[in-house]
Amino acid sequence: LIPRKALPWGGDPAADAVADLLASRRGTYLSGESLSRRLKVSRSAIWKAVGRLKREGYGIAASPHLGYRLDTEPDAPLPRLIRRGLKARLVGAEVHSFHRIASTNDHALALARAGCPDGTVVVADAQWGGRGRMGRRWHSPPGSGLWVSVVLRPRLSASGTQALTFLGAVAAAHAVRALHRLRVSLKWPNDIYLADRKMGGVLTEVSAEADLIQYAVIGVGLNVNVAAKAFPEELREIATSVSAQVGDEVARLPLLRRLLEEIDARYASLQRHGAGPLVDEARTLTPMIGRIIRVQHLSQAREGTVVGLDTDGALLLRSAAGTVERLLAGDVSILR
Numbered sequence: 001l002i003p004r005k006a007l008p009w010g011g012d013p014a015a016d017a018v019a020d021l022l023a024s025r026r027g028t029y030l031s032g033e034s035l036s037r038r039l040k041v042s043r044s045a046i047w048k049a050v051g052r053l054k055r056e057g058y059g060i061a062a063s064p065h066l067g068y069r070l071d072t073e074p075d076a077p078l079p080r081l082i083r084r085g086l087k088a089r090l091v092g093a094e095v096h097s098f099h100r101i102a103s104t105n106d107h108a109l110a111l112a113r114a115g116c117p118d119g120t121v122v123v124a125d126a127q128w129g130g131r132g133r134m135g136r137r138w139h140s141p142p143g144s145g146l147w148v149s150v151v152l153r154p155r156l157s158a159s160g161t162q163a164l165t166f167l168g169a170v171a172a173a174h175a176v177r178a179l180h181r182l183r184v185s186l187k188w189p190n191d192i193y194l195a196d197r198k199m200g201g202v203l204t205e206v207s208a209e210a211d212l213i214q215y216a217v218i219g220v221g222l223n224v225n226v227a228a229k230a231f232p233e234e235l236r237e238i239a240t241s242v243s244a245q246v247g248d249e250v251a252r253l254p255l256l257r258r259l260l261e262e263i264d265a266r267y268a269s270l271q272r273h274g275a276g277p278l279v280d281e282a283r284t285l286t287p288m289i290g291r292i293i294r295v296q297h298l299s300q301a302r303e304g305t306v307v308g309l310d311t312d313g314a315l316l317l318r319s320a321a322g323t324v325e326r327l328l329a330g331d332v333s334i335l336r
């Protein structure tokens with residue numbers, strides 16, 4: 001059970017400075033005195049910063065005579081670790097990280113409303129109120145997933161929302177493919193699939209005025225190291241994680257950095273060329289084209305053959321009678 005009290009993570013300048021200095025001399029001792037001299041803070045401030053780093057999961061040896069030595073860094077989404085080596089222009093320039101929070105999408109929406117910069121990232125190690133599509137719960141246990149939301153301010157009309165979901169899903173698929181050589185695919189409208197099971201999903205929420213998007217939050221949930229038995233009963237047969245497919249624990253930080261870089265690059269392309277290239281990419285990752293499916297949306301169900309994706313990402317479905325319909329939302333089951 002995740003305690004229902006938001007707990008921010010990182011963002012302490014003294015701890016950042018101590019972490020960077022120790023990391024630059026990893027495996028060797030730096031005396032408290034030299035740290036305090038170089039950072040121009042008191043010895044007790046250094047001691048406090050080290051305590052904070054240890055609570056964040058850093059392995060730091062402390063010796064009364066020798067000082068402090070960094071042995072290991074945590075594989076945790078701390079801002080200073082995310083930003084190290086991040087090759088992104090905009091996405092991640094501002095990072096809000098939480099040990100736990102209700103939902104990164106909720107927090108990102110609040111930041112967006114308050115005017116945060118384009119590309120602001122909200123990430124958490126655990127969520128107790130993680131949200132999925134259609135008001136569903138999103139299981140977000142600690143230490144084992146990437147639960148991340150990105151605030152974007154795209155020049156798009158509200159009908160571009162599906163393209164933004166593709167942006168998140170295509171970026172996630174490419175990140176996992178690049179780092180783990182796994183065949184990731186997409187299931188319209190927002191699922192990320194691995195080996196016929198759901199490995200992640202995207203929840204896009206927008207605020208629009210006069211049909212123009214004011215801001216969008218793209219929330220990506222990726223089961224990275226979620227153990228098969230850690231999924232709730234009802235998901236056990238249909239969910240998977242990267243580690244389950246790789247057969248070993250997987251580092252989350254490199255995957256998170258790559259995900260943010262893939263989002264950053266596609267966002268730049270979206271602003272320049274519009275949604276077309278994104279929908280093209282989504283199409284090549286969507287194997288259900290040609291299959292016979294059932295789409296359930298609210299109380300309506302439709303069956304037909306998937307013709308493809310329309311230019312805005314709507315699903316084109318041909319019914320038995322031969323008419324082609326454009327679907328904007330729904331849950332898909334593949335029949336044949």
Ligand code: BTN
Nearest residue numbers: 103105130131132133201219221
């Ligand atoms: C789905 O498949 O229904 C979408 C799941 C989206 C989950 C992510 S986790 C990060 C972000 N915060 C949330 O509360 N939801 C999204």
